[in-house]
Amino acid sequence: GAVVSQHPSRVICKSGTSVKIECRSLDFQATTMFWYRQFPKQSLMLMATSNEGSKATYEQGVEKDKFLINHASLTLSTLTVTSAHPEDSSFYICSAREINNEQFFGPGTRLTVL
Amino acid sequence: GEDVEQSLFLSVREGDSSVINCTYTDSSSTYLYWYKQEPGAGLQLLTYIFSNMDMKQDQRLTVLLNKKDKHLSLRIADTQTGDSAIYFCAEGSGSARQLTFGSGTQLTVLP
Numbered sequence: 001g002a003v004v005s006q007h008p009s010r011v012i013c014k015s016g017t018s019v020k021i022e023c024r025s026l027d028f029q030a031t032t033m034f035w036y037r038q039f040p041k042q043s044l045m046l047m048a049t050s051n052e053g054s055k056a057t058y059e060q061g062v063e064k065d066k067f068l069i070n071h072a073s074l075t076l077s078t079l080t081v082t083s084a085h086p087e088d089s090s091f092y093i094c095s096a097r098e099i100n101n102e103q104f105f106g107p108g109t110r111l112t113v114l
Numbered sequence: 115g116e117d118v119e120q121s122l123f124l125s126v127r128e129g130d131s132s133v134i135n136c137t138y139t140d141s142s143s144t145y146l147y148w149y150k151q152e153p154g155a156g157l158q159l160l161t162y163i164f165s166n167m168d169m170k171q172d173q174r175l176t177v178l179l180n181k182k183d184k185h186l187s188l189r190i191a192d193t194q195t196g197d198s199a200i201y202f203c204a205e206g207s208g209s210a211r212q213l214t215f216g217s218g219t220q221l222t223v224l225p
Contacts, residue, residue: 006156034212043202043215044157093156103213105149105157 002028004096006106013084014114021079021109023094029074030096034103035067038091050077084113116140118205120216127224132190134219136203139184143205146179147213148188151200160188160201190221198223 003026013019023033032051036044048064050056050071058064066088068080077096081088089112095103117139126132138146144165149157163170163177163186170177176189186203200220204213 004156043217044213046212046214049212095157097211102147102159102162103211104159107156108154110154 002096002098002101002104004030004094004104004106006092006094006109008109009107010110010112012112012114015085016083018080018082019084019111021081021092021094021111023077023079023096023106025075025096025104028096028098028101030077031074031099032097033071033077034095034097035069035077035079036093036095038093038108040091044093047079081111084111086113089113116143116205116207116214118203118214118216120201120203120219122217123220123222125222125224126193128193128195130193132188132193132197132221132223134188134190134201134203134221136186136188136216137184138186138203138205138214138216140205140207140214141184143207145206145211146177146186147204147206148175148177149202149204149215151202151218153199157202193221193223195223195225197221 005024007022035047047062048056048058056069071077093108095105097103147162148160174191178187200218202218203216
């Protein structure tokens with residue numbers, strides 16, 4: 001089956017630093033990748049949609065300068081949380097899909113900003 | 115915008131059937147999904163149904179779709195303790211098939 005990995009699985013950083021999270025599709029080419037944020041005991045909120053080689057489309061209320069998304073290849077997308085603050089602490093989940101196929105989700109990255 | 119709603123909690127006894135319900139508002143939804151999330155983990159796709167279907171069965175899982183009422187359900191037969199998790203329904207539409215998730219139902223299976 002389709003496998004999506006995320007790295008790191010957990011990260012703790014100091015306020016003001018930047019954190020990069022990687023999302024990789026291991027056995028398929030992901031034409032589209034999605035980034036979600038999940039607060040404790042809440043649903044997933046879509047942050048942005050990215051297509052390989054083009055700029056990401058951000059959902060309303062998501063700051064594109066705060067959450068930088070790069071989808072440079074068909075197997076890798078990165079989310080960089082710039083100048084992180086404690087309110088950015090959350091569970092970040094990516095998903096990836098081939099064209100005309102379903103989304104497959106990564107295992108998530110737990111970000112804690114001190 | 116689209117809205118997907120689920121009840122927050124469900125408890126069942128091991129061996130019984132579980133039925134998790136979901137309602138959605140987007141009549142243009144083309145696919146409806148059920149995902150399972152275990153603590154601290156990502157989402158696992160359990161099953162999905164195309165909007166022109168009424169029912170789909172896959173081993174212990176049965177999905178029922180009432181398109182008129184925009185109601186989706188997931189039945190888990192012979193529920194086991196390993197089925198304890200949060201179950202999300204989601205609707206997908208559009209060419210990118212972006213997903214809108216419900217709030218999730220916490221299923222607890224009692225011995």
